[in-house]
Amino acid sequence: MRAVEFQEYGGPEVLRLVTAETPEPGPGQVSVDVAYAGVNFADLKARADGYRVPALPYVPGVEVSGRVRALGAGVTDLAVGQEVVALTQGGAYAEVVAAEATTVFPVPAGLDLRTAATLPAVLPTAYALVHTVGRLQPGESVLVQGAAGGIGTAVGQLARAAGAGAVYGVVSSAAKAAHAKRHGYDEVFVGAFREPVREATGGRGVDLVLDPVGGDTLRSGLASLAVFGRLVSFGNASGAEPWTVGQAELAPLGASVAGFSILTLAAGAPDTLRRLSRQAFAKAADGTVALPVTAEFALADAAEAHRLMGGRSSTGKLLLRVAD
Secondary structure, eight states: OEEEEBSSOSSGGGOEEEEOOOOOOOTTEEEEEEEEEEEOHHHHHHHHHOTTOOSSSBOOOOEEEEEEEEEOTTOOSOOTTOEEEEEOSSOOSBSEEEEEGGGEEEOOTTOOHHHHTTSTTHHHHHHIIIIISSOOOTTOEEEEETTTSHHHHHHHHHHHHTTOSEEEEEESSHHHHHHHHTTTOSEEEESOOHHHHHHHTTTOOEEEEEESSOHHHHHHHHHTEEEEEEEEEOOOTTOOOOOOOOHHHHTTTTOEEEEOOHHHHHHHOHHHHHHHHHHHHHHHHTTSOOOOEEEEEEGGGHHHHHHHHHTTOOOSEEEEEOOO
């Protein structure tokens, strides 16, 4: 089969199209003939920094849509040829990928394989940030870093549907701000946001901050919270050193901080992931959330997809087209 792998860490140029051995599903696993693979920032971190890479060479990618190729022992609730989406621990940039059956789901009704490929990692993450971990209540305000990315695009729509009083976003360009405003955001700040947030909220701050960046951005988000506000960290795109926060920072406002990782949840609590994913996918099936595919690349052009995302000019969701 064809796959894209890297044998050393570095820029997009280290990605190579290779011929690899086709994986067979082990007990409790499913192999999938991949139609589309999602491109996520986690893939860029894997390629550049070894994020979640157990060994080299490595085939990146954590989400696909396609059709079930084969079932491993003990898998009874899926069928060969069935259209599915899958969240994987890697290996998605390939014509065939093996995944734990607990992270493979039938394509939601009414969605084609291209649209479905936007769902497995992004939508459950966005749903958890708004509802499960973030616990956004009607009338509350939320501030979202990376508002024009795949997760940010979904969060804006979910927060609006949940009855948020105000949905604020932070992006790096005016073009991204325009994208975010089309997907649920009331106001979008370009670059620095700490003072603009205070001004927009009359000095109160926001009830919920969602941060995939870390470092100084996370600390500014913490400073943007209202009394009893909540911050959820779900990434460290900045590459900053691990941060700590304690009573001195939290006690004055009664603030709280939480973390979330969809891949960690999949590995450690698959039953919880399944419940979360079903709830999230229902929001796509009923039209509450639409995740626009803003760029599509052939599998052989995965490096170009990484250059686009790494250049911070992309919006929405990027896909690799694997099947002809």
